[in-house]
Amino acid sequence: MASFIIKGGLPLSGELRIHGAKNAALPILAASILASGEQEISDVPKLLDIRVMIEILNHLGVKVTHKDHTVSLQTSTLSSTRIPEPLMGKMRSSIFLMGPLLAKYGEVTISRPGGCAIGERPIDIHLDGLKKLGADIIESHGTISCRARQLTGAQIFLRFPSVGATENLMMAASLAKGTTTISNAAREPEIVDLQDYLNVMGARVRGAGTDQIIIEGVEHLTPVSYKIIPDRIIAGTLLIATAITRGEVALTNVRAEHLQALLTNLQTSGIEIRTYNDIMTLKVSRGLRSIDLIETDPHPGFPTDLQALMMAYLSTVEGTSVVKEKVFEGRFRHVDELNRMGTNISTDLNRAYIRGVSRLSGAMVEATDLRAGAALVIAGLKAEGETIVENIHHIDRGYEKLEGMLQALGADIRRSDES
Ligand code: EPZ
Secondary structure (H helix, E strand, O other): OOEEEEEOOOOOEEEEEOOEOHHHHHHHHHHHHHOOOEEEEEOOOOOHHHHHHHHHHHHOOOEEEEEOOEEEEEHHHOOOOEOOHHHHHHOHHHHHHHHHHHHHHOEEEEEOOOOOOOOOOOOHHHHHHHHHOOOEEEEEOOEEEEEOOOOEOOEEEOOOOOHHHHHHHHHHHOOOEOEEEEEOOOOOHHHHHHHHHHHHOOOEEEOEOEOEEEEEOOOOOOOOEEEOOEOHHHHHHHHHHHHHOOOEEEEEOOOHHHOHHHHHHHHHOOEEEEEEOOEEEEEEOOOOOOOOOEEEOOOOOEOHHHHHHHHHHHOOOOOEEEEEOOOOOOOOOHHHHHHOOOOEEEEEOOEEEEEOOOOOEOOEEEOOOHHHHHHHHHHHHHOEOEEEEEOOHHHHOOOOOHHHHHHHOOOEEEEEOOO
């Protein structure tokens, strides 16, 4: 298995451009099949999850190429609505194909989706919403078959503001007959990006970014070219990496409005952040302080995807901070690994108590999921000595060459492909 080898102690410095958002590109690539013809989606990062989505689209008969961060698709050759088990198992986001296939072709067959190890990943909110739009859904032995001659608009209330379910239902409703309202919708910026893409194709969607999204179904959507928004979690990762190493960095292609909860917490802790257009600079002033309580919440609350990274940073700040994980159960798997590097973190249920320590020590640790792995990498940037992070395929799912980004900012990190 590949690993990262990190020599800690170097403050990050320099400038880096943030690449397009994985979690915007995945639903948008799925939505492309709502229109038949040539399409170009640009600023799409070269990541494992993107490769899997492209593999699934290829399997459905769509011709797809991914060159220099632009994905070109010919969706008129789609010839299947069945996603085989091995491809479904590779990535949870394959579920994004349900809405578009049902809306455009009236049928889809999938198996229970896979995903990373951050707790139970049910899809009941997706299925309930699709049923409300008129889909007949039959599940047997893990295979889910859906049929709908014509989806019809409906009032849908999400019992939890699920990001994926909001996106899936927006895509399904875009070609339904009549108007759909999704209440208690998720409000993430990636959902706004999907709305903008659908509307450029001729859909009539409004309200994304709020908890109520209204979709007036249309007959037909047109193939277009579109550019993905920057990845706020990558930007957040590099901001926290700069904070933990007490560095000074400028990031470009960043939207401050997508990161308010992180920026507020970093500033509360004593970090200086300035933004000008799409440029963001971060500098560590003296006397960093702990944070009484950070709770993860659906956007615009503190993003669950940055919880592990924030914990690593707070471990190096004097005082006791508390982090409460409210979105996923089981998203504390990085705690044991961080404690092996000298942090002092204890947990009960979904709360973590982080007592600042004066130094971290390099160790051999294991990435258990995408963001937990990133947290171990940034802890390694701070730790004295050498840190080896194993199972970095988890990290490659969400970061296009994380080691390259950090090397560009002066870190001593390299990838070892020893199997
Ligand atoms: C999206 O996952 C992101 N993935 C996740 O990022 C992110 O952590 C998550 O939203 C929360 O922000 C993509 O966008 C591809 P959810 P998603 O549906 O859509 C429960 C990363 O790091 N739930 O909002 O799967 C679910 O179990 C990934 O890039 C149901 O109970 O998240 C969870 O507890 C990790 N039933 C909560 O809702 C459902 O039908 C939030 O899940 C759907 C979800």
